[in-house]
Amino acid sequence: MDKSRLEEIRSRFQEEMQTELDSQAVYELRKRYLDRKAGLVSGLMKGMRDIPAAERAEYGESINRLKDWVVDHLGELEKKAKERELQKRYEQEKIDVTLPGKKIVRGNLHPTTLVRNEMIRVFSGMGFEVYEGTEIETDFYNFTALNTPKDHPARDMQDTFYLSDEFLLRTQTSSGQIHVMEKRKPPIKILSPGKVFRSDDDATHSPMFTQMEGLVVDRGITLCDLQGMLDQFVQKLFGAETKTRLRPSYFPFTEPSVEVDVSCFSCGGTGCKLCKGTGWIEILGAGVVNRKVLENCGICSDEYSGFAFGIGIERVAMLKYGINNIKLLFESDLRVLKQLRG
Numbered sequence: 001m002d003k004s005r006l007e008e009i010r011s012r013f014q015e016e017m018q019t020e021l022d023s024q025a026v027y028e029l030r031k032r033y034l035d036r037k038a039g040l041v042s043g044l045m046k047g048m049r050d051i052p053a054a055e056r057a058e059y060g061e062s063i064n065r066l067k068d069w070v071v072d073h074l075g076e077l078e079k080k081a082k083e084r085e086l087q088k089r090y091e092q093e094k095i096d097v098t099l100p101g102k103k104i105v106r107g108n109l110h111p112t113t114l115v116r117n118e119m120i121r122v123f124s125g126m127g128f129e130v131y132e133g134t135e136i137e138t139d140f141y142n143f144t145a146l147n148t149p150k151d152h153p154a155r156d157m158q159d160t161f162y163l164s165d166e167f168l169l170r171t172q173t174s175s176g177q178i179h180v181m182e183k184r185k186p187p188i189k190i191l192s193p194g195k196v197f198r199s200d201d202d203a204t205h206s207p208m209f210t211q212m213e214g215l216v217v218d219r220g221i222t223l224c225d226l227q228g229m230l231d232q233f234v235q236k237l238f239g240a241e242t243k244t245r246l247r248p249s250y251f252p253f254t255e256p257s258v259e260v261d262v263s264c265f266s267c268g269g270t271g272c273k274l275c276k277g278t279g280w281i282e283i284l285g286a287g288v289v290n291r292k293v294l295e296n297c298g299i300c301s302d303e304y305s306g307f308a309f310g311i312g313i314e315r316v317a318m319l320k321y322g323i324n325n326i327k328l329l330f331e332s333d334l335r336v337l338k339q340l341r342g
């Protein structure tokens with residue numbers, strides 16, 4: 001009987017288990033000795049054929065003993081490897097609970113968003129719904145339907161970015177008025193916030209800024225309703241003492257048209273730097289919806305009337321936060337934005 005081969009395997013295993021093995025090495029060791037097909041111990045079984053019948057049983061038994069011995073040791077090795085590895089992980093992942101915590105930097109909403117949200121909140125309380133139009137508009141919705149045909153001098157009031165003869169970047173959220181009036185019949189009470197674009201660039205003007213449009217159409221709506229509503233709005237936005245003042249103005253889509261001033265919320269009306277000594281600050285354009293605009297949208301102007309207004313959101317944010325350059329609202333400079341948390 002070829003016992004020497006058995007002993008050879010046993011002493012080889014003995015030797016191999018002397019070194020410190022990690023789980024991967026133990027796994028490979030197991031494969032090398034016990035793999036059903038290629039394992040060294042399994043290989044011994046294959047040699048059974050050559051053993052004389054009388055010795056086979058004993059030979060088989062010794063292989064099984066060797067196998068059990070290898071299995072036991074592998075188990076032991078595996079346990080030790082796992083323990084060592086766990087220990088290593090504990091050491092690596094050790095945390096010092098006495099270290100000061102990492103500071104989590106909290107972001108805040110942009111001042112333009114804060115003002116926009118505040119306006120929506122106030123107007124929602126008065127029953128306005130939000131309608132958001134598109135930034136690319138047709139000439140028709142931005143101008144023609146708003147009573148500003150191609151050769152109308154009022155087109156010069158807004159330097160327009162044309163994309164083609166037909167398409168442009170909307171210069172005013174007033175285009176939303178037309179979309180809404182085309183789709184819905186009065187009573188209408190909507191608010192339309194969004195970006196608008198004009199080729200204009202200085203300390204108080206930016207080629208892109210945001211406006212908030214308001215439109216109310218129903219039976220018997222007058223300029224008085226506009227003023228009443230604006231009074232409430234500015235009092236909620238700037239404080240209970242704030243008053244409004246309407247000055248005549250011109251927009252092709254409103255008749256009459258007005259420019260709305262609020263009493264200066266910085267000095268209360270006595271005159272200061274913010275209001276340039278006048279006691280009043282201009283905040284929006286508005287007016288009674290021009291009959292022609294109603295008719296353009298298929299709304300009978302004998303039966304219905306309405307008012308509309310458009311507010312520059314950045315302008316209000318600048319006034320509210322005392323910012324003198326509109327660019328500060330677009331530069332995303334954290335040193336500035338951190339100071340304007342609302």
Ligand code: PHE
Nearest residue numbers: 172174285286287308309310
């Ligand atoms: N669309 C006008 C502007 O951008 C503002 C406005 C809106 C005026 C609604 C009257 C009515 O200047």
